[in-house]
Amino acid sequence: MRKGETIKVYNDTDSGRGRGVDCSIVDIDHAARKVWVRFPTNQVLEMTWHARRNVYTGRMARMEFTADSTTS
Numbered sequence: 485m486r487k488g489e490t491i492k493v494y495n496d497t498d499s500g501r502g503r504g505v506d507c508s509i510v511d512i513d514h515a516a517r518k519v520w521v522r523f524p525t526n527q528v529l530e531m532t533w534h535a536r537r538n539v540y541t542g543r544m545a546r547m548e549f550t551a552d553s554t555t556s
Contacts, residue, residue, distance in 0.1 A: 491521065493523075
């Protein structure tokens with residue numbers, strides 16, 4: 485994952501992870517294991533790495549979003 489790259493972010497309640505939103509990576513903090521992504525609506529979401537689930541997760545408007553490190 486690199487800054488400026490596009491990744492697919494999924495709503496965690498979406499069963500089967502069928503649909504996702506393409507978001508660009510705004511910033512990455514490898515030491516804190518955090519990624520900031522920008523939605524097409526120009527909102528920025530902070531996502532934190534969860535090793536047990538092997539995904540980045542973030543919450544916005546009472547919804548949880550996920551993205552794995554291999555998503556592109």
